[in-house]
Amino acid sequence: MSFDYDLFVIGGGSGGVRAARIAASEHGARVALAEEYRMGGTCVIRGCVPKKLMVYASAVPSIIEEVRGYGWSAETGSFDWGAFRTKLDAELDRLEAIYRRGQENAGVTVFDSRATVIGPHEVRLADGSVKSAKHILVAVGGRPFVPDFAGAEHVITSNDIFKLDTLPKRVLIVGGGYIACEFACILHGLGVKVVQYNRSPLLRSFDTEARDLIVDQMAARGIEIHTGVVVQSIEKRGETRVVTCSRGCVEEFDQVLYATGRVPNTDGLGLEAAGVQLAPNGAVTVDEWSQTNVPSIYAVGDVTDRIQLTPVAIREGHAFADTVFGATPRKVDHDLVASAVFTQPEFGTCGLTEDEARARGPVEVYVSTFKPMKTSFAGAPDRVMMKLVVEKETQVVLGCHIVAPDAGEMIQMVAIAMKMGATKAQFDATVAVHPTMAEELVTMRTPVRHA
Numbered sequence: 001m002s003f004d005y006d007l008f009v010i011g012g013g014s015g016g017v018r019a020a021r022i023a024a025s026e027h028g029a030r031v032a033l034a035e036e037y038r039m040g041g042t043c044v045i046r047g048c049v050p051k052k053l054m055v056y057a058s059a060v061p062s063i064i065e066e067v068r069g070y071g072w073s074a075e076t077g078s079f080d081w082g083a084f085r086t087k088l089d090a091e092l093d094r095l096e097a098i099y100r101r102g103q104e105n106a107g108v109t110v111f112d113s114r115a116t117v118i119g120p121h122e123v124r125l126a127d128g129s130v131k132s133a134k135h136i137l138v139a140v141g142g143r144p145f146v147p148d149f150a151g152a153e154h155v156i157t158s159n160d161i162f163k164l165d166t167l168p169k170r171v172l173i174v175g176g177g178y179i180a181c182e183f184a185c186i187l188h189g190l191g192v193k194v195v196q197y198n199r200s201p202l203l204r205s206f207d208t209e210a211r212d213l214i215v216d217q218m219a220a221r222g223i224e225i226h227t228g229v230v231v232q233s234i235e236k237r238g239e240t241r242v243v244t245c246s247r248g249c250v251e252e253f254d255q256v257l258y259a260t261g262r263v264p265n266t267d268g269l270g271l272e273a274a275g276v277q278l279a280p281n282g283a284v285t286v287d288e289w290s291q292t293n294v295p296s297i298y299a300v301g302d303v304t305d306r307i308q309l310t311p312v313a314i315r316e317g318h319a320f321a322d323t324v325f326g327a328t329p330r331k332v333d334h335d336l337v338a339s340a341v342f343t344q345p346e347f348g349t350c351g352l353t354e355d356e357a358r359a360r361g362p363v364e365v366y367v368s369t370f371k372p373m374k375t376s377f378a379g380a381p382d383r384v385m386m387k388l389v390v391e392k393e394t395q396v397v398l399g400c401h402i403v404a405p406d407a408g409e410m411i412q413m414v415a416i417a418m419k420m421g422a423t424k425a426q427f428d429a430t431v432a433v434h435p436t437m438a439e440e441l442v443t444m445r446t447p448v449r450h451a
């Protein structure tokens with residue numbers, strides 16, 4: 001049977017573009033890709049990239065404060081959201097064009113269209129045309145989830161935040177995960193009064209000691225945090241959102257930002273009709289090769305709800321292309337994936353939390369919490385933390401948790417050692433780089449706890 005393409009990719013985000021490019025340019029496959037919104041997907045257009053640029057913008061007031069602590073005269077001035085947004089839009093246009101060019105240069109045919117699956121080898125584009133392919137890759141990502149309650153239509157999500165005409169003066173952020181905590185810090189840094197509600201402790205799934213330090217410092221900087229609270233209803237009066245919470249409080253905000261998790265984007269994609277098995281939350285069920293129960297259909301990235309991180313989607317897309325179109329079958333190792341939460345202070349984490357490690361067996365815990373030289377000199381109260389969780393019997397480092405400026409940069413390096421199975425003795429055999437914050441990772445001699 002002859003097909004229009006060897007591979008049809010649905011979704012032009014991190015996983016999809018990597019798979020398409022590698023299949024076409026390295027393995028000579030005839031590839032098409034359909035994207036219904038903008039090339040680059042969540043990470044580039046409404047996630048990691050614009051978020052990180054906002055993190056940089058929001059850090060400026062504390063940098064100015066620090067600068068003054070070093071004897072310079074400097075004024076914070078005011079933040080011009082319109083000017084920032086114009087630059088941001090131009091940057092995203094530039095990046096989107098690079099992603100599109102990357103596909104075209106690799107020989108991939110790009111359709112600016114929604115595509116739905118109509119069979120094991122066929123997709124339908126929005127104009128009704130049908131394309132056939134030997135393999136279909138579903139890489140449609142996820143979308144923000146907002147729970148159902150009276151007035152849910154009055155909230156915004158991370159999809160909307162980059163497109164606001166004006167910054168709110170007072171915002172309620174609901175949620176306590178990556179996105180909620182990052183935007184609480186960003187908006188606070190940009191001068192917005194931030195109140196944050198979550199049903200449970202913030203950053204609940206992370207190491208308790210690390211998250212406590214982050215949350216304490218978020219609160220100390222002026223973010224008003226309420227845990228054990230949910231929104232019961234929101235009423236819109238003019239441009240004001242009147243929020244009633246489960247504790248009976250009634251408060252007014254200019255915007256309410258919901259960041260209560262993301263769900264796979266499979267609604268109306270035709271997968272069930274094509275016989276593809278989905279999990280109860282709509283995620284595409286795949287095996288370790290990213291293959292679904294329909295042999296010609298694969299899925300990578302957030303839509304599979306394995307680990308919702310861009311670099312993981314990229315790995316999955318690349319491994320899929322090498323496996324199906326190259327001579328190098330590869331599975332993705334989802335163990336010891338490091339990540340960073342771009343709060344202020346920043347958080348870098350890899351491996352098990354202390355609680356998870358303890359549940360597996362005896363551990364030794366090394367923690368160093370201190371005021372770093374740079375901010376301490378400037379008079380700031382900031383504290384940082386370096387933490388290693390070590391398996392007692394083998395002395396292998398099972399978890400590393402860093403709360404510090406540039407923790408994301410540090411954890412990337414530590415993750416290499418952890419991936420190699422490094423022991424505490426091997427960390428200690430590494431001579432410190434002085435004076436740095438990260439040197440504590442190789443100089444902690446005595447466990448603070450045996451558990």
Ligand code: NDP
Nearest residue numbers: 147175176177178179180200204259260261262308340341
């Ligand atoms: P998270 O899963 O990180 O956090 C969701 C939060 O919402 C939790 O605090 C959760 O509370 C709360 N929540 C969930 N459901 C409800 C509900 N029905 N009512 C009230 N609260 C609720 O999701 P995010 O949306 O923050 O981010 C999605 C994913 O995107 C992340 O998991 C991450 O993988 C990725 N991401 C990564 C980033 C990075 O690498 N820096 C940045 C941004 C996103 P509870 O703890 O009780 O479950």
